[in-house]
Amino acid sequence: MTNGSVRTIIKQYVKRKIPGVNVIRAHMSIGAAMLINLSDVLTSEGMQISRELPLEMTCFESRMGSFPITASTPVSLRIRNAGAGKARLEGGVKLTFQTGCDRCLTEVSTELELRFCRTVVLKAEDEDADELELTEERQLDVETFVHNEILVNWPAKILCKEDCRGICPVCGQDLNKGECGCDTFVPDPRMAVIQDIFNKNKEV
Numbered sequence: 001m002t003n004g005s006v007r008t009i010i011k012q013y014v015k016r017k018i019p020g021v022n023v024i025r026a027h028m029s030i031g032a033a034m035l036i037n038l039s040d041v042l043t044s045e046g047m048q049i050s051r052e053l054p055l056e057m058t059c060f061e062s063r064m065g066s067f068p069i070t071a072s073t074p075v076s077l078r079i080r081n082a083g084a085g086k087a088r089l090e091g092g093v094k095l096t097f098q099t100g101c102d103r104c105l106t107e108v109s110t111e112l113e114l115r116f117c118r119t120v121v122l123k124a125e126d127e128d129a130d131e132l133e134l135t136e137e138r139q140l141d142v143e144t145f146v147h148n149e150i151l152v153n154w155p156a157k158i159l160c161k162e163d164c165r166g167i168c169p170v171c172g173q174d175l176n177k178g179e180c181g182c183d184t185f186v187p188d189p190r191m192a193v194i195q196d197i198f199n200k201n202k203e204v
Contacts, residue, residue: 035141036079039138041087042086046081049078053075054074057143057147060150068097072093075142087119088117088118089140092113103164104175112155118132168182168184169184
C-alpha cells in the first residue's frame with residue numbers, strides 16, 4: 001500500500017467519524033502557535049512563508065500502541081502559493097521515540113526523520129488525491145499533520161538489532177542473553193494420527 005493510499009484511508013476515517021477509531025489525534029496540547037493561517041498564501045500569487053515551530057506532541061498514539069517522544073527538532077515548514085486556492089508545503093522534522101523490539105520486547109530508541117512535500121487545498125475535490133485539506137478557517141493544524149505523517153511512515157518492524165533472536169516461546173527468556181534449555185520442538189500436526197497409531201500398537 002502506498003503512502004497516498006494510507007493518507008486516503010485516514011481522511012475517510014476522519015470524515016466518517018468511525019466510533020472507536022482514533023488515528024488522527026495525537027496525545028498533545030494544541031496551542032495557537034501550531035495553527036498556521038494560510039489565507040494569504042492561497043490567494044496571493046508568488047507569496048511564500050516559512051515557519052520553525054516547536055513540536056508540542058509528547059507521545060505518538062495510534063492503534064499500534066503508545067510511544068513517548070523523547071526528542072524532537074522543530075517542525076520546519078515552507079509554504080508557497082501554487083495557484084488559485086492551492087499551496088505547496090515542504091519541510092521536515094526529526095523525532096526520537098521510545099519503542100520496544102518486535103522480537104524480544106527490549107526497549108529501543110527509534111529515530112524517524114520525516115520529509116514533507118504536499119499540496120495544500122481549500123477543499124479536496126478527489127478523495128483519492130494526495131492532497132492536504134485545511135480547516136474551514138483556512139488553517140493548517142501542524143500537530144495533526146505531523147501525527148498523520150508519523151502514522152504513514154511508521155517502520156513496518158522495529159528491532160533492537162538485525163539478528164535479534166527474540167524470546168523463548170516457553171519461558172519467555174531473552175535468547176539474546178543466552179539459551180534457556182527449554183524444549184521448543186513443535187511437532188508437525190499432520191503426524192498426529194500416525195503418532196496415535198504408534199502409541200496404540202505399543203500398548204498392545
